[in-house]
Amino acid sequence: DQQVKQNSPSLSVQEGRISILNCDYTNSMFDYFLWYKKYPAEGPTFLISISSIKDKNEDGRFTVFLNKSAKHLSLHIVPSQPGDSAVYFCAASVSYLGNQFYFGTGTSLTVIP
């Protein structure tokens, strides 16, 4: 039951360039989408979110895009910095049903100095 998928297990990007992390979902009822960042030996840290009424949300260097028709979201990091090297998880939920957040398997981003 893989409702949220991240098909790229890893990504390498040069410092200063754009990082694009992708996520696909299957459940059309999802209306709240989040990106988390995880360093080794730490828990996931909330990064940015978007609701289904929007198609873009921006916070500093991080922008999340949502394409509802394609059931696809992406996280853009511009410019990428070495400190951004981490595993990035996308997650989704049906907000009015409350509880469960469904996570993807993660994409390991390496930003090369």
Added chain:
Amino acid sequence: EPEVTQTPSHQVTQMGQEVILRCVPISNHLYFYWYRQILGQKVEFLVSFYNNEISEKSEIFDDQFSVERPDGSNFTLKIRSTKLEDSAMYFCASRNRQGAINSPLHFGNGTRLTVT
């Protein structure tokens, strides 16, 4: 910034033993969760808890698992008789509202459980 704290960071136990994983959620949060991540796999939902009762649980959360909020600050996950396949990182999370946009989960740093 307030954070979710989990103890211990690493727990080693023998198969068949009981373990209790402890969490202190963010103080003004009302909804509490346990997730786990088996090495190399996705983060999986176990259970959510609100108002001193389980509000939702996954099929992973069988009779061997239980949760409790024994006082106003702690939130615990008990595994009654551990199995080798229970070895995973267990993450506690909390949020201040349910069913709301702009109410993300806040995670602790996890407890690595190793069952031998």
